Amino acid sequence: MIPARVLVSYGSHGIVSTEQGNFDCRWRRGKGRPLCGDQILVSLSTKEEAALEKIEARQSEFRRGDARGRAQLIAANVQQVIIVVAPEPAPSEFMIDRYLVAVAAMGLKAVLVLNKCDLLKTNSTLPQRLEAYKALGVEMVRASSQGEPGTDAVAEALHQRHSILVGQSGAGKSSLINSIIPDREEQTGALSEATGKGRHTTTRTLWIQLPNGGAVVDSPGVWEYGLWHMEATEVQQCMPDIQDASAQCRFRNCLHQGEPGCGVADAIHQGSLPQRRLDAFHNILSMQKNNK
Ligand SMILES: Nc1nc2c(ncn2[C@@H]2O[C@H](COP(=O)(O)OP(=O)(O)OP(=O)(O)O)[C@@H](O)[C@H]2O)c(=O)[nH]1
Ligand SMILES: [Mg+2]
Ligand SMILES: [Zn+2]
Incomplete structure (x- = not known):
C-alpha cells in the first residue's frame, strides 16, 4: 500500500496523486467515499489502476448546505478559505457573511480577495464594503489576472498552505490559479474531463499542488452559498x-x-x-427556517 492524495473524486472512482505518479483509483464498497483533498492509502494492482484501501483521518472538511439544509462535503484537509469577490458579477448580498459563518463553524481561516481590480470603477463602494470585514480580523487582498495589481498577493496568501477558492461563478477563481501556476494546464491535463470540455466554468472540485509548497482547491462557483442547519446560538457564536x-x-x-x-x-x-x-444575522436565521 502507498499513500496518495485525492485530486478529484467522482462517484465510484477518482484521480489520485502518489510518489509514483497519478493514477485512476477505484473506490471500494465498505472503504468509504473519499473527497477531493483526502489522504488515502491505495494498493496498485496494475500499473494503471489503483484501489482504495483506507481514508486517513481528516484535518478538516469544507462543506455547504443543500436546499434542505443538509451538509454536503466538498473538500478535505484545507486550512483556509479564500473568498473571491469581483466587481463583475456583483457580489450577492450577505454571501460573504454566510461564508464567514461557515468558515468559523469549520474552524478554518478566511481570506477575502477583491479580484478583477482592473474592472473596478473609481466610485465603486465595493472596496470599502470589503474593508469593513477587517474589523472581524479578515485579511483582504486585491488582485487581477488581467492587469494591476496582478496576483502576487494571492500567491503569497496561498504559499505553503492548503486553501480552497470559493465564490460566485465568474469571480475569476480558476483564472487566479492559472496565473499563479503557469504549468497548471500541464499538471491538470489528465483532468481535462473534470474541468469540462470547451467551457471555462469549473464543474469539479480539484486539488492542485502549488510548485513551491502547499496546494489550492479550485471549486465550482455557486449562485448562493447556503449553510447547513445550525441553531441560532451557533450562528451567533460564528459572528464574533x-x-x-x-x-x-x-x-x-x-x-x-x-x-x-x-x-x-x-x-x-x-x-x-x-x-x-x-x-x-437575521438573513441567515430566516434562510435556516426555510431549510426545514
Ligand atoms: N477583467 C478581468 N476579467 C477576468 C479576470 N479574471 C477572470 N476574468 C474573466 O472572468 C471570466 C470568469 O473567469 P473564471 O476564472 O472562469 O471564473 P471562476 O470563478 O473560476 O468561475 P466558475 O468556475 O464558474 O466558478 C472569464 O471570462 C475570465 O476571462 C480579471 O482579473 N479581470
Ligand atoms: Mg472556475
Ligand atoms: Zn439582543
Missing part, C-alpha cells in the same frame, strides 16, 4: 461582533429583533456595530 454585543442583552436567548434591553441594538445605535451585520 454580534456575539460580543449580545453579552449586554437583557435576555440570554435574545434574537435582537426588538426585544427590550437588547445590547446588539444598543451597539448599532452607538455606531460600534454596522446595521448590515445584524441584517446578515
